[in-house]
Amino acid sequence: MRNLQILLALTLVLGGAVASYSARAGGAGCQLASLSAPDVAPDVGLVSVTETRPDGPRGKIKFSVNVDGQDVVIQNGADITYIGGSSRKLLGGGGSSTSITPAVAVTGETAVYRATPLRDGKVLVKIRYETVKLERIDTTKVGDDAIQAPVTDRRRYENVIILTLGQTVSFEAPVAGGEPATFVVSRPA
DSSP states (O other): OOOEEEEEEEEEEETTEEEEEEEEEETTEEEEOOOBOOSOOTTSOEEEEEEEOSSOSSOEEEEEEEBSSOEEEEEEEEEEEEEEEEEEEEOGGGOEEEEEEEEEEEEEEEEEEEEEEOGGGOEEEEEEEEEEEEEEEEEEEETTEEEEEEEEEEEEEEEEEEEOTTOEEEEEEEOGGGOEEEEEEEOOO
8 A cells, every 4th residue: 555645844924924834645635734823033034945856756846944943844755554463352152353453664755854043143954864665574473363564774864054144055965765965055144
């Protein structure tokens, strides 16, 4: 079973107030979070992020992150359902009943961006990138019952940058499949 999940975060600057809107789309429908204006001083600002992948499915994306210490999460992956457990219940008269408990392994990419204000107008930017690839699902028999365990390849990259007003930093980082992406992080003057 393949289920695409996308978590979007959108930042709007409206007359000095910063409003965040997030939406999560899944296979069974769409759940929307409410529109809210976080308690952020209007002069704290935004950090601009550009991610470029030479051969990636997303190509080039640009977005901004509030300088408010909150995570901005971008997730693109699939939910893989497997048998996480089973139990057998003996019934009167010699029969039995088996219950199967499904579990979900989340695969794909997750990027988390956080910009936190520091003293002297500086901003601490944390970027965490994780990819999870399903290698296989192993089946283990216990008596007459069987359970499954996913075997995954999990890779994680983290970077921390301190930006001053008007500064731009560029770096490469491994993303899905170990392919490099170029990140440009800037704090407009």
